Amino acid sequence: AQSVTQPDIHITVSEGASLELRCNYSYGATPYLFWYVQSPGQGLQLLLKYFSGDTLVQGIKGFEAEFKRSQSSFNLRKPSVHWSDAAEYFCAVGVHEGRNQFYFGTGTSLTVIP
Amino acid sequence: DARVTQTPRDKVTEMGQEVTMRCQPILGHNTVFWYRQTMMQGLELLAYFRNRAPLDDSGMPKDRFSAEMPDATLATLKIQPSEPRDSAVYFCASGLAGARDEQFFGPGTRLTVL
Numbered sequence: 588a589q590s591v592t593q594p595d596i597h598i599t600v601s602e603g604a605s606l607e608l609r610c611n612y613s614y615g616a617t618p619y620l621f622w623y624v625q626s627p628g629q630g631l632q633l634l635l636k637y638f639s640g641d642t643l644v645q646g647i648k649g650f651e652a653e654f655k656r657s658q659s660s661f662n663l664r665k666p667s668v669h670w671s672d673a674a675e676y677f678c679a680v681g682v683h684e685g686r687n688q689f690y691f692g693t694g695t696s697l698t699v700i701p
Numbered sequence: 702d703a704r705v706t707q708t709p710r711d712k713v714t715e716m717g718q719e720v721t722m723r724c725q726p727i728l729g730h731n732t733v734f735w736y737r738q739t740m741m742q743g744l745e746l747l748a749y750f751r752n753r754a755p756l757d758d759s760g761m762p763k764d765r766f767s768a769e770m771p772d773a774t775l776a777t778l779k780i781q782p783s784e785p786r787d788s789a790v791y792f793c794a795s796g797l798a799g800a801r802d803e804q805f806f807g808p809g810t811r812l813t814v815l
Contacts, residue, residue: 619801630705630792630806631744638801677744681800686756688800689734693743 591680593692600668601700608663608695610678619681620661622652625694626674634676637661648672673699703727705807707793713813719781722810724793725774733776734794734804735761735768744792750776751798783814 590613600606612618619638623631635646642654652663661678678692706725714720726733735747748758753770761768765784770776780787790811794804 621803623806628808630794630808631804632806633803636801636803681802683800687798688757689746689749689804691744691746 591678591690591692593676593678593695595695596693597696597698599698599700602670603667606663606665606668606672606697608676608678608697610661610663610692611659612661612678612680612690613659614680614682616682617654617656620652620654621679621681622646622650622661622663623677623679623691624648624674625677631677634663668697668699670699670701673697703805705793705795705805707791707807707810709810710808711811711813713815714783715815716784717782718814719779720783720787720812720814722778722791722793722812724776724778724795724807726776726793726795727805728774730795730797730805731773732796732798732802733770734792734796735776735778736792736794737789738792738809739789747778747791780812783812785814788812788814 592611621636622634625631634650635644637644637654645651650665675694677694680690708723732751734749737745747761748768767779790809792809794806796802796804
């Protein structure tokens with residue numbers, strides 16, 4: 588069965604430090620890959636997505652993610668975290684197997700300390 | 702600025718009562734999703750529609766939940782009768798038909814069943 592794994596439930600970083608959030612997927616072919624962010628009390632917002640081409644994709648708010656086929660990973664990174672980045676981050680995949688299916692990871696909660 | 706809207710934003714009800722949540726997708730989007738988010742289960746896909754037809758409702762408890770799209774501008778999720786375990790935040794999202802397409806999330810309906 589297809590799945591999306593975010594191994595880190597919660598991460599704490601200092602403001603200005605770099606960030607990497609991990610995401611692994613289980614699927615036979617390359618799925619379409621997404622990162623969403625959810626601020627408290629809000630719905631999810633797309634940060635970036637990958638479906639082909641350059642394996643390093645740039646998103647909004649200074650985020651980027653790298654697709655590594657050999658590791659079935661799509662990790663999210665940011666070189667310098669801002670306090671406003673504190674939120675819940677979800678990795679998601681879209682696959683087409685007869686019909687479209689969508690899977691979200693369990694999320695990683697990010698705390699930023701001053 | 703096109704957005705998905707959801708009503709009500711908050712709902713408190715008593716066990717056994719009927720609850721109806723409404724969603725207005727972004728104009729031009731032909732796919733609508735319903736998700737439930739809880740601390741224990743994370744984000745769960747309940748159902749999704751394309752061109753107003755249900756494509757997948759396998760995540761939805763059939764005995765008490767029902768989802769419909771009376772027209773292209775309105776999606777509804779109904780719970781009858783409601784139970785305390787239904788307490789959660791329910792999100793509606795809309796998008797285009799492909800597995801590679803972004804989903805645009807509404808702000809959610811926070812449901813509390815006493």
